[in-house]
Amino acid sequence: MTRQDRLQTFVSLSVGNWVRQCAADHGVSVSVFIRDLIVAAWQRDNEAKDRPAGLDPARQAIFISVALDALLASHPDASLRDRAHEAYRRRLERLGLPVNASMGAHCHEA
Numbered sequence: 001m002t003r004q005d006r007l008q009t010f011v012s013l014s015v016g017n018w019v020r021q022c023a024a025d026h027g028v029s030v031s032v033f034i035r036d037l038i039v040a041a042w043q044r045d046n047e048a049k050d051r052p053a054g055l056d057p058a059r060q061a062i063f064i065s066v067a068l069d070a071l072l073a074s075h076p077d078a079s080l081r082d083r084a085h086e087a088y089r090r091r092l093e094r095l096g097l098p099v100n101a102s103m104g105a106h107c108h109e110a
């Protein structure tokens with residue numbers, strides 16, 4: 001079994017209350033909630049260090065969506081862009097994800 005390292009810190013009363021409430025909302029102890037936050041931050045930091053410059057997945061996803069929208073907007077079939085936005089909205093709904101009005105002219109808040 002991996003040896004665990006114990007850490008201790010002090011936070012403001014408002015931060016402490018937030019942590020306790022979030023832990024309760026997630027059904028875990030305060031210790032587990034804080035551990036999960038720290039581990040997630042550590043993983044993000046290490047992933048960023050190991051990733052070559054310019055390969056940030058969030059930036060790539062934004063570029064791809066902008067490039068695709070530009071191609072759809074300039075396509076000879078003017079309805080293709082709207083149909084793609086509508087298909088995307090339907091997929092989000094099937095997955096139970098929130099639908100946002102900014103995702104296209106025909107998409108509406110869920």
